[in-house]
Amino acid sequence: MEDFVLNILESYLKWEKKKIEINYDSLSQDRKNELRLEYDDDAKYYHKIVGLEKEEALYADTIISFWTPYRSLARYG
Numbered sequence: 001m002e003d004f005v006l007n008i009l010e011s012y013l014k015w016e017k018k019k020i021e022i023n024y025d026s027l028s029q030d031r032k033n034e035l036r037l038e039y040d041d042d043a044k045y046y047h048k049i050v051g052l053e054k055e056e057a058l059y060a061d062t063i064i065s066f067w068t069p070y071r072s073l074a075r076y077g
Helices: 002-021 029-039 041-049 054-063 068-076
Strands: none
Touching: 002 029, 002 041, 029 041, 029 054, 041 054
16 A cells, blocks of 8 residues: 555656646646646546546546545555
Protein backbone atom coordinates (compact mmCIF):
# COMPACT_ATOMS: atom_id res chain seq x y z
CA MET A 1 0.00 0.00 0.00
CA GLU A 2 2.86 2.39 0.76
CA ASP A 3 4.23 1.91 -2.76
CA PHE A 4 0.80 2.64 -4.19
CA VAL A 5 0.53 5.98 -2.37
CA LEU A 6 4.14 6.83 -3.11
CA ASN A 7 3.57 6.23 -6.83
CA ILE A 8 0.57 8.57 -6.79
CA LEU A 9 2.54 11.32 -5.09
CA GLU A 10 5.58 10.89 -7.34
CA SER A 11 3.38 11.03 -10.42
CA TYR A 12 1.69 14.18 -9.13
CA LEU A 13 5.06 15.85 -8.50
CA LYS A 14 6.31 14.84 -11.95
CA TRP A 15 3.26 16.48 -13.53
CA GLU A 16 3.72 19.64 -11.47
CA LYS A 17 7.38 19.87 -12.50
CA LYS A 18 6.40 19.36 -16.13
CA LYS A 19 3.93 22.25 -15.86
CA ILE A 20 6.73 24.53 -14.71
CA GLU A 21 9.12 23.34 -17.44
CA ILE A 22 6.66 24.05 -20.24
CA ASN A 23 5.17 27.23 -18.75
CA TYR A 24 1.78 25.53 -18.64
CA ASP A 25 -0.18 28.65 -17.67
CA SER A 26 0.79 30.41 -20.91
CA LEU A 27 -0.45 27.61 -23.20
CA SER A 28 -3.71 27.54 -25.09
CA GLN A 29 -6.58 25.64 -23.50
CA ASP A 30 -6.42 23.02 -26.25
CA ARG A 31 -2.73 22.36 -25.55
CA LYS A 32 -3.38 22.25 -21.80
CA ASN A 33 -6.07 19.65 -22.38
CA GLU A 34 -3.75 17.54 -24.54
CA LEU A 35 -1.10 17.63 -21.84
CA ARG A 36 -3.58 16.80 -19.09
CA LEU A 37 -4.61 13.68 -20.99
CA GLU A 38 -0.95 12.74 -21.33
CA TYR A 39 0.42 13.58 -17.87
CA ASP A 40 -2.45 14.05 -15.39
CA ASP A 41 -3.16 10.64 -13.89
CA ASP A 42 -6.79 11.47 -13.16
CA ALA A 43 -7.55 12.56 -16.72
CA LYS A 44 -5.60 9.56 -18.08
CA TYR A 45 -7.54 7.25 -15.75
CA TYR A 46 -10.91 8.46 -16.97
CA HIS A 47 -9.87 8.38 -20.62
CA LYS A 48 -7.77 5.21 -20.86
CA ILE A 49 -9.10 3.02 -18.04
CA VAL A 50 -12.74 4.05 -17.76
CA GLY A 51 -12.97 4.70 -21.50
CA LEU A 52 -14.50 8.16 -21.53
CA GLU A 53 -14.05 10.37 -24.56
CA LYS A 54 -11.37 13.05 -24.19
CA GLU A 55 -13.78 15.85 -23.35
CA GLU A 56 -15.67 13.68 -20.87
CA ALA A 57 -12.42 12.57 -19.21
CA LEU A 58 -11.28 16.17 -18.81
CA TYR A 59 -14.65 17.11 -17.34
CA ALA A 60 -14.57 14.16 -14.94
CA ASP A 61 -11.05 15.12 -13.90
CA THR A 62 -12.28 18.61 -13.07
CA ILE A 63 -15.46 17.55 -11.25
CA ILE A 64 -14.50 14.40 -9.34
CA SER A 65 -12.17 14.57 -6.38
CA PHE A 66 -8.51 13.70 -6.97
CA TRP A 67 -8.69 10.86 -4.49
CA THR A 68 -11.89 9.19 -5.69
CA PRO A 69 -10.44 6.70 -8.22
CA TYR A 70 -7.37 6.02 -6.09
CA ARG A 71 -9.42 5.38 -2.99
CA SER A 72 -11.53 2.92 -4.98
CA LEU A 73 -8.49 1.18 -6.43
CA ALA A 74 -6.81 0.97 -3.04
CA ARG A 75 -9.91 -0.56 -1.55
CA TYR A 76 -10.50 -3.11 -4.30
CA GLY A 77 -7.21 -3.40 -6.16
